[in-house]
Amino acid sequence: MYVIAAGGGKVGANVARSLMRLGHEVTLIEQRRDRFERLEDEFEHQVHRGDATEIYVLERAGIARPPDIVLALTGDDEDNLVICQLAKEKFGVPKVIARVNDPRNQAHFDLLGISPTICATSSIMALVEHEVPEHDLIHLLELRKENLEIVEVQIDRDSPSAGKRVEALELPEGSRLISVMRSGQAEIAVGSTLLEAGDQVLAILEPGKEDELRRVLLRR
């Protein structure tokens, strides 16, 4: 596959190297001279110097072929957005992946239909919440395109759902239990699955149904 990666910082350089090791053809674009010169020692003709939001720079990197995927990995969210828009809409690149540096800019990527995105800060925050839960309902994954999210709930002794079968719960519409984790063993949640105190339950639901789900499982 042919990949154009914009941004030759740590993220871009490591991604480019990993893709090349897998045998893919990669062109990396880096704007800063000092970085470019260091990258050139390693990547030779596979790194181009220039501003990847400039159309002629993208063209020189072979965007008109077009590549199978463009990765917008610079440290600037506005640049990453424009790179993805140019790739998709001007050059018909079938797939893009954008790095989001400031999680507050995620809404702009969503608004302009740039997906998937990856944000290190958001991922770390989700892990922190998973490892040291502050809330009784932990967001594990947001499926933006599907408008669904996956959450984890811990059932305890006082929970109204403890001792009940899944089919007996009046789960809110637009939600479903996926699995139950009990003493290190996970099983898929079906109607006859019996919930017990200490269970970690994964659920999939539409955003906004969290409170209803919390009430049914935990009464909080």
Add this chain to the structure above:
Amino acid sequence: MNLLVIGCGRVGSSVALELQREGWDVTVVDENEDALSRLGDHWPGRFLVGHGMDTDLLREAGIEDADAAVVSTNGDNTNIVIGQVAQKRFGIDCVVVRVLDPARADFYAARGMRTFCPTKTAIDGLTEAVRACEIPVKVSA
């Protein structure tokens, strides 16, 4: 009528002053509070310090009630993104965006954005100015 100007450099500040004189209610946003001095000593409009990518700040600046927006920070891509946010999230029809790079200005203009490219104006003006010069024909000795 309400106008929001994002980016108060030479361009943004002059547009703000000009349209304020014509009776617009103008709010100006800039990252740097020193930019306020570009609006003179008696700026009657509002001035907010912050980044135009910050939607909370845009709301505070009254973007929901704006009839028009001028996006003129010193970054083309920043302007392009803010311009689209103003158009698509806040539904402002009259959004005018400064884009220095002619290629990007054309691309986004074709997608329905009112881009204004000072570089193109300069290229056309300078080219015309050279054409208009009356060059005396050199007579070889």
